[in-house]
Amino acid sequence: MADQQDDVCALLNHADEPGLERAIAKARELVDRLDNVVLNIAVTGAAGAGKSTFVNAFRGLSDTDEGAAPTGETETTMEIRAYPHPTMPNVKIWDLPGIGTKNFKAKTYVKDVKLQNYDFFIIVSEKRFREYDIMLAKEIQKNKKNFYFIRSMIDQDIANAERRGVTENDTLQKIKNDCQENLRELGSPPVFLISSLYLGRFDFSELLSALETDLPDRKSDALVRSLPVYSRQCLEKKYNTFQKAVWALAVVSGGIAAAPVPGLSAACDVAMVATFFTTCYRSFGLDDNSLTKLGMRVDKPILQMVKESKLVQAIAGKTFLSSQFVARLGAAGIIESVCSLVPVAGNIAAAGVSFATTRSVLLEGLKELYRVALQVIEMAELT
Numbered sequence: 001m002a003d004q005q006d007d008v009c010a011l012l013n014h015a016d017e018p019g020l021e022r023a024i025a026k027a028r029e030l031v032d033r034l035d036n037v038v039l040n041i042a043v044t045g046a047a048g049a050g051k052s053t054f055v056n057a058f059r060g061l062s063d064t065d066e067g068a069a070p071t072g073e074t075e076t077t078m079e080i081r082a083y084p085h086p087t088m089p090n091v092k093i094w095d096l097p098g099i100g101t102k103n104f105k106a107k108t109y110v111k112d113v114k115l116q117n118y119d120f121f122i123i124v125s126e127k128r129f130r131e132y133d134i135m136l137a138k139e140i141q142k143n144k145k146n147f148y149f150i151r152s153m154i155d156q157d158i159a160n161a162e163r164r165g166v167t168e169n170d171t172l173q174k175i176k177n178d179c180q181e182n183l184r185e186l187g188s189p190p191v192f193l194i195s196s197l198y199l200g201r202f203d204f205s206e207l208l209s210a211l212e213t214d215l216p217d218r219k220s221d222a223l224v225r226s227l228p229v230y231s232r233q234c235l236e237k238k239y240n241t242f243q244k245a246v247w248a249l250a251v252v253s254g255g256i257a258a259a260p261v262p263g264l265s266a267a268c269d270v271a272m273v274a275t276f277f278t279t280c281y282r283s284f285g286l287d288d289n290s291l292t293k294l295g296m297r298v299d300k301p302i303l304q305m306v307k308e309s310k311l312v313q314a315i316a317g318k319t320f321l322s323s324q325f326v327a328r329l330g331a332a333g334i335i336e337s338v339c340s341l342v343p344v345a346g347n348i349a350a351a352g353v354s355f356a357t358t359r360s361v362l363l364e365g366l367k368e369l370y371r372v373a374l375q376v377i378e379m380a381e382l383t
């Protein structure tokens with residue numbers, strides 16, 4: 001009984017709401033958001049600025065992957081195109097033509113591209129920002145939306161400058177100064193120096209931090225979960241967003257289990273657990289496709305190592321028939337440790353018991369996936 005009271009206290013603390021009912025309502029809302037947050041990111045800039053390559057990198061795709069935005073193409077038909085995230089289709093990146101192009105005249109641009117539909121704008125340039133880029137930023141500002149300037153293809157600038165004996169730091173500083181000078185009439189907003197070939201280098205993590213600060217929490221979490229794992233810090237952020245969601249998932253699952261608890265498979269909502277683990281597994285880049293790509297990039301056989309985790313095997317095997325899934329989780333040693341929490345039978349309120357059990361299962365499984373993903377990062381020598 002004491003355990004149950006502790007759980008309810010923990011729940012109320014997390015929910016930051018007076019009253020159990022309101023806490024449960026808030027949990028339901030959070031779980032809804034976990035799957036249904038809509039995020040529309042607009043990427044704009046001149047032809048050849050590196051927009052499509054950035055759109056692909058943001059979605060964890062290389063240029064040759066199925067569904068990747070075509071890159072290096074001469075833009076003849078200028079159109080707005082949406083690129084949904086491969087595993088989170090509610091996160092969409094839009095490849096927008098620059099302002100002042102043939103089909104998108106400056107005067108009617110705001111109306112034509114439906115500026116209001118986007119959460120924020122990324123304005124890309126591979127050189128200095130153009131007059132049109134600045135004009136667009138002003139329109140975005142008028143519409144009370146945020147924009148972020150990206151100076152793209154930084155890896156190329158560095159390679160070129162190194163050939164002339166200029167150091168990386170000097171090159172980065174010079175480009176940053178030039179860009180800010182270039183954007184003086186906008187009050188010299190920050191400019192993020194990015195290479196879409198190496199998201200883990202240069203200013204991508206600063207860009208992410210700025211976005212996290214500016215976006216509402218639920219959108220910021222969706223963004224973090226959707227990004228490819230490009231660094232250890234990115235993986236940690238992902239882990240934190242999932243940890244935050246666990247209590248809400250456990251509450252909602254508790255509400256579903258209305259009967260006394262005969263055993264574990266009835267105590268927690270197995271379908272929900274399976275969905276949650278699959279989401280984490282994809283977000284951590286543990287699926288075959290992501291691992292193969294990473295393995296090729298860094299020339300290391302990462303895939304085999306990951307396959308040693310029984311939980312990863314269970315998720316990859318897609319055995320979502322409840323009993324089989326639970327059996328596989330049991331084999332992974334995750335459920336065993338929480339079995340003791342479940343009474344064999346009894347009239348303890350099922351919701352309370354289920355909350356504790358489910359929370360433990362979710363936290364343990366999440367920790368296991370995080371552990372494997374960290375090993376992957378170490379093997380790939382991403383920092």
Ligand SMILES: Nc1nc2c(ncn2[C@@H]2O[C@H](COP(=O)(O)OP(=O)(O)O)[C@@H](O)[C@H]2O)c(=O)[nH]1
Nearest residue numbers: 047048049050051052053071072153195196197
């Ligand atoms: N080295 C390097 N090349 C890039 C980068 N981003 C884009 N490119 C190349 O620049 C060219 C134009 O890029 P693309 O994404 O098609 O530009 P868009 O017209 O703005 O969509 C392509 O050949 C890309 O491969 C980058 O970060 N580094």
Ligand SMILES: [Mg+2]
Nearest residue numbers: 051052070071
């Ligand atoms: Mg393009």
